Amino acid sequence: MTNSQIAETLEEIGDLLEFKGENPFRIRAYRNAARAIKNMADGAADIIGSDDRELTDVEGIGKDLAEKIATLIATGQLPLLNDLRAEVPRGVRAIMRIPGVGPKKAARLYQELHVKTLSELRHACEREKVRNIAGFGAKSEQKILGGIRIAASADERMYWARADEIAQRLREHLTSVSAVKRLEIAGSYRRGKETVGDLDILTVAEAAAPVMDALADFPGVVETIARGETKMSVRLEGGLQVDLRVVPAEAFGAALQYFTGSKEHNVAFRKRAKDRGLKVNEYGVFKVKGGADGNEADDPGASIAGAEEADVYAALDLPLIPPELRENRGEFSFASQEDIPTLIETDDIRGDLHLHTTASDGRNSLREMIEAAQAHGLAYIAVTDHSKRVNVASGLDAVRLRKQWAEIDEIRPTLPEGFYVLKGVECDILEAGGMDLPDDVLAEADWVIASVHFGQNQSKEKITQRIIGALENPHVAILAHPTGRLINRRDPYEVDLDEVMAAAKEHHKMLELNANPARLDLNEIYCAAAKQRGIPVVISTDAHSVEQYANMRFGVIQARRAGLTKADVANTKTFKQFEKTLKKTRRVV
DNA sequence: GCCGTTTTCGGCCCGACTGTTTTCAGTCG
Numbered sequence: 001m002t003n004s005q006i007a008e009t010l011e012e013i014g015d016l017l018e019f020k021g022e023n024p025f026r027i028r029a030y031r032n033a034a035r036a037i038k039n040m041a042d043g044a045a046d047i048i049g050s051d052d053r054e055l056t057d058v059e060g061i062g063k064d065l066a067e068k069i070a071t072l073i074a075t076g077q078l079p080l081l082n083d084l085r086a087e088v089p090r091g092v093r094a095i096m097r098i099p100g101v102g103p104k105k106a107a108r109l110y111q112e113l114h115v116k117t118l119s120e121l122r123h124a125c126e127r128e129k130v131r132n133i134a135g136f137g138a139k140s141e142q143k144i145l146g147g148i149r150i151a152a153s154a155d156e157r158m159y160w161a162r163a164d165e166i167a168q169r170l171r172e173h174l175t176s177v178s179a180v181k182r183l184e185i186a187g188s189y190r191r192g193k194e195t196v197g198d199l200d201i202l203t204v205a206e207a208a209a210p211v212m213d214a215l216a217d218f219p220g221v222v223e224t225i226a227r228g229e230t231k232m233s234v235r236l237e238g239g240l241q242v243d244l245r246v247v248p249a250e251a252f253g254a255a256l257q258y259f260t261g262s263k264e265h266n267v268a269f270r271k272r273a274k275d276r277g278l279k280v281n282e283y284g285v286f287k288v289k290g291g292a293d294g295n296e297a298d299d300p301g302a303s304i305a306g307a308e309e310a311d312v313y314a315a316l317d318l319p320l321i322p323p324e325l326r327e328n329r330g331e332f333s334f335a336s337q338e339d340i341p342t343l344i345e346t347d348d349i350r351g352d353l354h355l356h357t358t359a360s361d362g363r364n365s366l367r368e369m370i371e372a373a374q375a376h377g378l379a380y381i382a383v384t385d386h387s388k389r390v391n392v393a394s395g396l397d398a399v400r401l402r403k404q405w406a407e408i409d410e411i412r413p414t415l416p417e418g419f420y421v422l423k424g425v426e427c428d429i430l431e432a433g434g435m436d437l438p439d440d441v442l443a444e445a446d447w448v449i450a451s452v453h454f455g456q457n458q459s460k461e462k463i464t465q466r467i468i469g470a471l472e473n474p475h476v477a478i479l480a481h482p483t484g485r486l487i488n489r490r491d492p493y494e495v496d497l498d499e500v501m502a503a504a505k506e507h508h509k510m511l512e513l514n515a516n517p518a519r520l521d522l523n524e525i526y527c528a529a530a531k532q533r534g535i536p537v538v539i540s541t542d543a544h545s546v547e548q549y550a551n552m553r554f555g556v557i558q559a560r561r562a563g564l565t566k567a568d569v570a571n572t573k574t575f576k577q578f579e580k581t582l583k584k585t586r587r588v589v
Numbered sequence: 590g591c592c593g594t595t596t597t598c599g600g601c602c603c604g605a606c607t608g609t610t611t612t613c614a615g616t617c618g
Contacts, residue, residue: 025601029590062591100607102616137609187618200618228606243618245605258603263618270602281603 001073002494003037006044009072009081010034010065015093016084018103032060035264037069039329041529042498045073091117098147099225100140108133118148146223150239157195158240159487161517161554164189166240167199170218177214179206182252186259190323192557194487194520198241200259208246215244251283253309258282265326272316272332278304285315324560334563343560344569346553351380351571351578354426354449354480354512354540355549359404360385361393363545366407372546374419380575382424382447383408387436389428390453398441401425405444420575422446426480429470431455442475447582449512451480452493460494467495468503477585478510478538481521489518497526501533508584510536510570515555516548527562536570536581 014030036058037044047053048070055066072078095106095118109115112133113124122145124130130141167185175183180203184190187200205211212232216224225233225241232244247255258266259282273280279288284306305311310320318332319340325331334340356362357369364372366383373381385404386395396404405423412421424447428436431454435442442448450470452463470476482500483492504511511530514521519542522530530537539555541548559569566572570581 023590026590028601032591060591064590100616104615135609135614139608143607198618226606231605233606259618261618263602267602274602279603283604 001045001076003040003044006069006072007034007038009078010037010069012093013078013081013084015096015103016081016088019088019092019096019107020084021103021107029060029065033065033069036060039327039525041525043496044069046498048073089116091120094118094151095121097151098144099150100143100147105135108135118151122148157197157488159517160189160192160194160196160557161551163196163199163240166220166236170199170201170242173218174201174203174211174214177205177210179210181205181249184252184256186256187261190260191262191326192324192561194517194523194558198243201242201244202252202255202259203244203246204249204252205246211246212244215242218242247282249307250303251306253312254280254284254303254306255282256309257312260323260326262327264328265321265331268328268332269316272318276316278315280312280316285312322560324557325563327561341563341565344556344564344566344572346556348566348569348572349539349552349556350378350574351382352376352378352541352543352549352552353380353382353422353424353447353478353538353571354384354514355381355543356385356393356426357383357404359400360390360395361544366404367411368546369543370411370415370421372549374416376549378549379418380420380422380578382422382449384424384426384447384449387425387427389430389436395428395436396425398437401437401441402444418575424449426451427476428453429466431458431466433466433469435470435473435476439473439475442473445475447478448473448476449478449480450476452484456484456493458493460496463493464496464499467500471500471503471507471509474586476509477582478512479504480512480540480542481514481519482511482526483521483523485521485523486518487520492521497529501526501530501535504530504535505533508587510538510581510585513537513539513555513559515539515541515551515553515558517551517554520554520558522562524558524561527559527564531562531564531568537564537568538570540571 010030011034014027017027044055047055055061055069056063068078089110092106092110095101096103109121113129115121115124125141125145128141130136130144131138167189171183171185174180182204184202185199186202187198189196189199203211208230212227215232215234220236221234222237223235225235230246234242236242245255270280273285277288279286284303286303305315313320321331321340322343324343352373355369357364357366386393388395388397408421408423415421423445425445426449427442429450429452430436452467467479471479482497483495485492511522513527527537539552539559541551543549543551570578
């Protein structure tokens with residue numbers, strides 16, 4: 001059983017307990033544990049099986065939950081969950097995902113109308129039965145009808161790259177309003193999460209009304225969900241919610257901190273404030289009268305920081321923590337030791353080592369890709385078309401590959417000083433194991449990427465062994481998109497990344513962070529694990545056209561979330577330095 | 590249900606907005 005399956009089980013328990021109106025802190029404990037499991041690089045099952053580690057070492061997992069998780073792994077089920085499922089109707093989790101409907105209202109709908117699925121609820125609304133229940137009215141009935149569609153697709157979060165396009169347009173649209181003095185887009189977008197659920201815009205403005213009017217006029221707005229004095233929410237075509245908040249200038253930094261999140265980071269942040277006899281909210285940092293016990297009333301108007309985010313952190317004796325690290329995954333202990341890593345930036349990247357041409361499934365020719373790389377300011381690239389197994393992409397056999405390499409040999413003398421093109425290939429790892437091209441061909445390449453494209457449904461053991469076999473090949477330099485996941489579309493294949501990383505370390509191989517917005521594979525958890533093991537990460541665009549060189553920044557953001565610095569990423573090196581790292585991959589152990 | 594060199598019991602972040610209320614519960618972020 002995978003960590004994400006365990007996490008989903010714990011989340012379901014949390015939802016069902018919430019529906020039942022159980023102790024909110026017990027509910028939170030299940031959700032915290034789900035999150036902790038999801039954030040672990042190691043499999044929970046492996047920890048249970050090991051001699052030197054315990055699940056209770058994990059923050060948020062105590063004796064009880066450790067036992068429940070062990071039961072879950074051993075038997076595939078959990079008595080508590082079985083009981084809850086027997087008690088609580090199946091569809092209520094979906095009902096609780098309707099905006100404006102929480103556990104209390106879902107429970108009342110069930111008690112009063114025996115509504116237990118989204119479609120039953122739609123029926124009840126259409127027959128105007130919901131408005132007669134206490135706490136509901138005609139308006140909530142209408143909202144629920146609209147929300148059912150949203151609940152049905154609530155799990156679909158937008159790729160960060162797509163959210164970024166919208167965010168840029170919103171920023172342009174709103175900063176053109178003369179009343180707007182400052183504007184920042186906070187939330188998971190600012191943290192660079194791989195997917196974004198909504199956009200949180202923060203502004204300082206002379207007056208709120210013109211900004212809100214402008215937001216209402218933004219092309220694509222289909223609904224104003226709420227509009228108050230300081231806060232407004234709209235929904236765009238396609239369902240993305242945009243929240244706008246107008247805050248006083250003296251509170252902008254505090255609001256930016258607050259609305260950037262994550263929720264988990266903020267909980268820890270506020271607790272830290274409390275420990276220091278301070279209180280933090282979206283208006284600033286305040287001294288609490290009577291000290292840390294907080295028994296006496298707050299002292300209003302005694303804000304000691306708020307206008308700038310850096311000051312808000314400084315008030316809690318912290319350096320400004322980069323948004324990408326704000327997940328309560330250790331950034332506070334980093335920061336307390338004044339050991340915040342200087343995160344990698346897109347400008348640090350010097351080479352792109354995974355790209356395709358018209359020889360396989362790319363849209364631009366070899367020459368076009370080479371020219372565009374120079375225009376992008378890169379110092380080196382590797383041309384890595386598919387190998388023959390990927391017949392749908394017209395993958396290259398030895399003859400065609402050698403022909404392409406001969407072409408590169410011809411182009412090389414024409415290249416400007418200091419620009420290099422590596423003769424590479426993205427060679428498939430075959431279903432039965434082994435590489436798609438013979439060793440004598442791979443030996444002629446400067447750069448061999450190993451990839452799994454087929455046999456993704458094989459067992460964990462089989463896939464892991466295929467990959468390790470590839471990493472043992474002296475000609476292979478790197479493993480591409482190591483888990484094969486496509487965000488929102490395809491789960492990662494079953495692979496023991498712990499073993500894969502051990503093999504990569506042993507054979508001095510590199511691991512790819514694929515910058516395609518749908519892949520972002522390795523994810524930030526495993527990227528951090530690779531860093532910890534000292535395995536060089538290469539961020540690659542996997543460009544299939546000249547435009548896709550621009551995807552590099554999506555990979556860089558993911559790397560930042562993993563805490564990677566320039567030194568952790570091999571393609572930030574100069575070409576000469578990079579060649580040394582490359583040479584090590586060919587050392588036979 | 591978790592957590593703890595102040596605690597093994599008693600905490601666990603906090604404010605805005607909505608809808609249906611007659612002063613506030615529920616939801617959300």
